[in-house]
Amino acid sequence: MAVMEATLPRRLISTPVAGPLAALVLAAVFFGLNSGQFFTGSNFSLIIQQVMVVGTLAIGQTLIILTAGIDLSNGAIMAFGGIVMTKLAVDSGLPPVLALVAGLAVCSGFGLVNGLLVTRISLPPFIVTLGMLNVVFALTHIYSDEQTITELPALLTFLGETFQVGQTNVTYGSLLTILLFLVFAYLLGSTAWGRHVYALGNSPEVARLTGIRTNRLTVGVYTLAGFVYGIAALLLVSRTGVGDPQAGQTDNLDSITAVVLGGTSLFGGRGLVIGTLVGALIVGVFRNGLQLMGVPSIYQTLITGILVILAVAVDQLSRRRNR
């Protein structure tokens, strides 16, 4: 009596990106109708440039949220990484490659420490990363001596350069960001590691009982997230052309917002990293579109608030229909 249907190509995780995508399209159509400059290649390229830093941070955030954690320290880690790369290359005269590697290593290191605190002492991720946020923030300002670092070597700004696609200038950084999303979509969706991350987020106890080394996996996820923050640091540095100790202060909440807008559950185990890309784009489109429409900034805040709620409401309602 096993009524097995022909194995349809259904998705691994039952959280579709359809909802967030619908919200994104609706938003784009809305702004397209209200602003003549919105639907242009250069504007789209701009939006991607504007969300690439938060988007990349949000990749790491997605990993951590999938394990039922949360990371408040990612913006701070990125800022520190940016300072390390630029200061070592400019002030300490290290070869740019080494400076870059050092920056990536430092970011991974902070991720590692986060992971160890979460697993070894079983501290809640919220607290660990909140503490880390303060610590790294302070270290950034102490180490940088509040100096913005300028005149960077080409290696550190290369990702800000553009190439032509038709009429439109696209930065290498945008490309790298998209690539990263695809890589992580692949890792999460098509490798054993990805499935373990989902299982861990579903229930650490179940994951442990099925023979997953949950502590090692968790530490790995946090470290990898740290590494991704390092890449975000490079993207930031390339985009702004400076090492800025003030950077990233609101990026922790912004990256969580992108993840949640993308349909990933804050309780772990459910969600897709591609949703996060959509979520980041939703925020970018809102900001860009409202500014193009010339809405005064306090009203931008007001409308963004409403739109964020609406975007997820669209998602929810589309799911209800699907039932």
Added chain:
Amino acid sequence: MAVMEATLPRRLISTPVAGPLAALVLAAVFFGLNSGQFFTGSNFSLIIQQVMVVGTLAIGQTLIILTAGIDLSNGAIMAFGGIVMTKLAVDSGLPPVLALVAGLAVCSGFGLVNGLLVTRISLPPFIVTLGMLNVVFALTHIYSDEQTITELPALLTFLGETFQVGQTNVTYGSLLTILLFLVFAYLLGSTAWGRHVYALGNSPEVARLTGIRTNRLTVGVYTLAGFVYGIAALLLVSRTGVGDPQAGQTDNLDSITAVVLGGTSLFGGRGLVIGTLVGALIVGVFRNGLQLMGVPSIYQTLITGILVILAVAVDQLSRRRNR
């Protein structure tokens, strides 16, 4: 064979406050040894005054987190409530009592809207309250026209007045805050409503199956939390003596921190509101003690980060011993 032990007076919820309390005492001892001004009645009174606003916000936050929600809008709601109370009383010339009632009603109203969005459209609390944060923040600035409101009627500043206990001046506001904590400890621990809140946080589905009207309960919790934010607004206004549109911008994270430091789980269903009081005091003691010791402010941030992690580590380790 039922080996029922004599019903020991054990706690309803198996999350003890012992850990956070130990952390608080350790911190106090440390600062007492390092600063001559720490262990004085007036300093303790000061610390309570300094945490009463965030502490009160954290009561509402505790309610919401117990239901497995989260509230990012509480600081903004409080700021708006403060502006409403003061502006109506000062600019619109309403009788102070009516202004106060209006402020409380507005705060409760925002809580109600949060609750309705969470239940009616099943939106994640993170998104609802993030959107609400933006909306209310904008409304505050639009309604206040960026003006700080001064020269308040006595009713709105009464809670900032002090009375003498021995050598020490204590504000009525501090007293009210403590009282609120006791009331909510009672409500959560000794009434049916409290048990339903815990059950809801454990699992909405289970709560529903056992016949709890989960939607109504959730809306009630958010509305009540909004009302508590209204009281926080009054405390804020009394403490600062003005209506300030810039207030409360970091209080959402601060209140969550107090809740988590107090041992409540962000996943809902586990925790005690008295723990939140301890959590708020821990933060207050850190800040006060470090400033008394004359630590430069950037190092205060650094050390606070480390201490927050340590405080929860103490809690965790004390629990391990108890096993």
Added chain:
Amino acid sequence: MTAEEPQTPAPQPGVARTPVLQARGLVKKYGHVTALDGADFDLMPGEVLAVIGDNGAGKTSLIKALTGAVQPDSGEILLDGRPVRFRDPLDARKHGIETVYQDLAVAASLDIATNMFLGREVRKPGVLGSVFRMLDKKHMREESARHMAALKIGLRSLTQPVESLSGGQRQGVAVARAVAWATHVVVMDEPTAALGVKESGQVLDMIKRVRDRGTPVVLISHNMPHVFEIADRIHVQRLGRRVAEIAPGDHSMAEVVAIMTGALQVSDGKAVVADQGAAEAIGLS
């Protein structure tokens, strides 16, 4: 026979009585999975009705629809002959229908007494209770201890959160709760699945006592000896619908199992071979 007009042997001969709880043509779809496919249901006063069927036959879906836990896509439910609509489990409970759900529905971090009284807490007498709404914890703890003792579920501590109980202990809590509160109908979805021999026996006794006090019981079970020991009638569920209603006395256990798996069909109260191969495979002819 068809599922729409099932053959109902009268277990209580004589007057035709109104079923206490009745359903007609319930349909429930989850996405592209059809859990209920036009299911009917009849519970007569004072009887123990066993609901049996393969895994995934839709038994849980049926009783969830009957008790307000899910909303059927179509079909109607009648209580004492009057159409009702339970918007949520509380509606059903207000009509005196108590349910032990298969996944138990206990709040993990709360203790036994709290779970037993969840949703109908007892307040202290006097002002403490009426004005201050203070719970009478002691009373609730004692009552719970009494109920658990009646089931002879071994417990080493009454104040543990239920998440730290053994599987059977947890089930005991759910059963004790339903039995304690039911006034009209008790529905139990595999209440003895995790219970020991002795504890299962207690639950069966309990069911008999509930029936004897006049409250009908719906019992979902995979345990045929239990079903035959206790059921007055058997509702056989298959592929989302009721395929037979039989009296245990009229059929052997092997026949009932064969009906359940589709090897036999019931026609005019007699079992006839529907699937020759399947019937032979299980040793019937």
Added chain:
Amino acid sequence: MTAEEPQTPAPQPGVARTPVLQARGLVKKYGHVTALDGADFDLMPGEVLAVIGDNGAGKTSLIKALTGAVQPDSGEILLDGRPVRFRDPLDARKHGIETVYQDLAVAASLDIATNMFLGREVRKPGVLGSVFRMLDKKHMREESARHMAALKIGLRSLTQPVESLSGGQRQGVAVARAVAWATHVVVMDEPTAALGVKESGQVLDMIKRVRDRGTPVVLISHNMPHVFEIADRIHVQRLGRRVAEIAPGDHSMAEVVAIMTGALQVSDGKAVVADQGAAEAIGLS
């Protein structure tokens, strides 16, 4: 007799063989609840060993300690006569010990195939697998379908997340997984609790097949007919320790139940009345 030196009837007469899995004096306390109180355990090669006992007797705790899911406070575990320490379930699994846990241990939001292969995913052949570590989803899905079909668990869709399966279907997934992977020992904690008659039968057949391929099976069950049908020996757990090891042939079902509840004790392979009142209450004398 004492629990420390239990009476072991030799089910396989002849040579004394080393037990495959053995435990001595396991103790496990949760706060002030003692779940294991010096429990012993012996699993002989190629046998089906049933573990029975009241709810809360410590059966689950025992097998959790044996399979690395919890760390006992004291006592030792021997695998093939050599002391071992399983720091986590993976350690045990690396020794070929597979377990079906009572609470099933399936990842709710993942589908059946993913759950079946969790922790030992199959990669695509060639570079795709070795370098890009790409999973062979098709292969895993087909394999899972085969395993589920072997258990004859009815499924309407293979790609549902397991949280939307019926109780019995979910249990089927856990059982199929353990059976598919075990090379040394299979431990099953109430594997048929939620299963239908037909599905239970399949699981029992499966257990026999596993034993016939030489892998010993530990089966926790409250279902005495099942136990008597399949077990070579029975381990009786009571109040956190083993109180008897018996062969099903030597005792009646009623006697075994009496031993389990403490009414009878086993002495030199014979059951003697320990608790007169209790024994009479259940109709033994």
Added chain:
Amino acid sequence: GGSGGSGQSASTPKVGLITKTETNPFFVKMKEGAQKSAQANGMELMSAAGKFDGDNAAQITAIENMVAAGVKGILITPSDTKAIIPAIKKARDAGVLVIALDTPTEPQDATDALFATDNLKAGELIGQYAKAAMAGKPAKIATLDLAPGITVGQLRHDGFLKGYGIQEGDPSIVCSQDTRGDQAKGQTAMENCLQKAPDINVVYTINEPAALGAYTALKAKGRDKDVLIVSVDGGCTGTKAVQSGQIAATSQQYPLKMAEDGVKAVAAFAKNGQKASGYTDTGVTLISDKSVTGVEAKDTAFGLANCWG
């Protein structure tokens, strides 16, 4: 609350410095100046800051804690010029000298003294400069502002408009965005402004990080040569950017001097009870290498010699 600390054992008198934020280089420099001056005057410096610009509650808490620690005087850059007054009053009632740095309270006499730059004037200077530099060409102006409701931002913005001779809402203002004074946010805002109005030719920025962000955005569009950026602050990074022509002109302020003077005043008060009073303008200088007629400016050599940060 009582001050309680005046008779403590530690003999070095204490002075407190409360800034708006702890990371803005402007305030960091201010703290450095205060630190040096404190050492020179034999005092101990305590410092505290808000978490964000506008964080009144943290400043109140800091005042209370400093009074409890027994400071002689408090130097404060008020985040909220009105809301801080009750707390300042309490401190003064407890016998503490309170001096406002950089930003006046409202009313100004709520503090004993004020050492500050005139932010309105700072805005006016660059407004005048921009007007003159445009030399009658039609302007398309973008303003990259601070954040809603923060006084400094409002004053500089208003000053700029006044200097340029236009009103709020003038059609030549084609884009206004908040940047929180952040470089990355400044860049994003400028990008969007350019998308909206590609012919922008004058950019007012709240501070130099925002200006540099705007410059990066303009450069990506190849507009860096023909758009005029003006800013306020006079930090060293910003002054260098003026030197290299990225920013046309900036209004330089002197946080070090404010802090030095402030600490000196507190030291004098600690020694002989002499209270500073009134408003001391610590000055603002327009820095630019491209002089325009009718507006007085110093060159970047002067700017770099006097810059902070």
